[in-house]
Amino acid sequence: MAAYSQLIESIGRQREAVIGYQSRMTAIPALGPDNGGTGEMPKALYLEGVLRDLGVSDILRVDAPDDRVPDGVRPNIVARIPGKSSRRLWILGHMDVVPAGELSHWKSDPWKTVVDGDRIYGRGVEDNQQAIVCCLLIAKQLRELNLTPDLSLGLIFVSDEETSSHYGMHYVMKKRPDLFGADDFVVIPDYGVADGSFIEISEKGQLWLRVEVTGKEAHGSRPHEGRNALVAASDMILHVRDLESLYAETDPIFEPPCCTFVPTRHEENVLNINSLPGRDVFYVDCRLLPGVDHDAVLASAREIMEAVAERHSVKVDVSAVVNAPASPATSPDSEVVRRLSGGIREIYGIEPRCVGSG
Ligand SMILES: [Zn+2]
Secondary structure, three states: OHHHHHHHHHHOOOHHHHHHHHHHHHOOOOEOHHHOOOEOHHHHHHHHHHHHHOOOOEEEEOOEEOOOOOOOEEOOEEEEEOOOOOOEEEEEEEOOOOOOOOHHHOOOOOOOOEEEOOEEEOOOHHHHHHHHHHHHHHHHHHHHOOOOOOOEEEEEEEOOOOOOOOOOHHHHHHHOHHHOOOOOEEEOOOOOOOOOOEEEEEEOEEEEEEEEEEOEOEEOOOHHHOEOHHHHHHHHHHHOOHHHHHOOOEOOOOOOOEOEEEEEEEOOOOOOOOEEOOEEEEEEEEEEOOOOOHHHHHHHHHHHHHHHHHHHOOEEEEEEEEEEOOOOOOOOOOHHHHHHHHHHHHHHOOOOEEEEEO
16 A cells, blocks of 8 residues: 555646656647558657666557558557556557647647646647556556556557557457457547546547449539539538437436437638539547447438438439447446546545546
């Protein structure tokens, strides 16, 4: 118990280390190719170096081949620190971040951290560098205090979390299922709230749709000769919400408690104002409650869009660009949730709450 208090207390004094790790990681934009980037390798190499400097010797890489990035692979780091028991606590963080978006909406350079009191700003500092920093701090303090934890520890830093995990955790699970014991604990500090009271036990499935509308291009002055794909696509966008009534089930652990269907990205169509667009492409981000059949949603989306297409005499093609159904929820009564809840009560003095995330 003395060692435990010592560890908790010393981790609370790591402000400078947190700022240092965060600043160095933020300066290495790790964007996957689906987000227009060149992958996570430079960030992975930095983190491997940090782990080695912290005396972690058991580090392996489970790299997923991906010829769209210059290194040809998407790196996944697995670092293990032995404990008194072979039973392991895994903590998982993801290295990739989402794009910075419209730069003029930032008050500072997204790739340079800014520290303001107890806040730190920069792309990725929360999602998900806070998790990686927590892992590094544990490794650092175990070493500095020369402690051997009761449970063995496993730290995993993955790629590709923001765009399906296909080259990240899915790949690690597929290639190295032997790494994980049946009674191991797994904690993924990704979604959360500032006071630390949320324990996420379930996540909605992810179905991203691409809708391509094909009409007929014409001069803007002669619309009767064309079939306007933009107008048809706009009508379809308004009908995306028809999916809400078809899939209206709810689960109160989620906020919002229902499936969501949100038109998001729209591709550029014609470059000039005096052309009637013959092709238009937009995307829909669907987040589906566990148990909702993704194929059924895809079929419904096709049916709805095809009915609109018919009215506009255009063609439509609806395809899934990401299709990741939800995993079964973790039971609120499971040992990992009970132990984590105990830790939250003890350290923060608050009552944790089991929630789902979208
Ligand atoms: Zn995340």
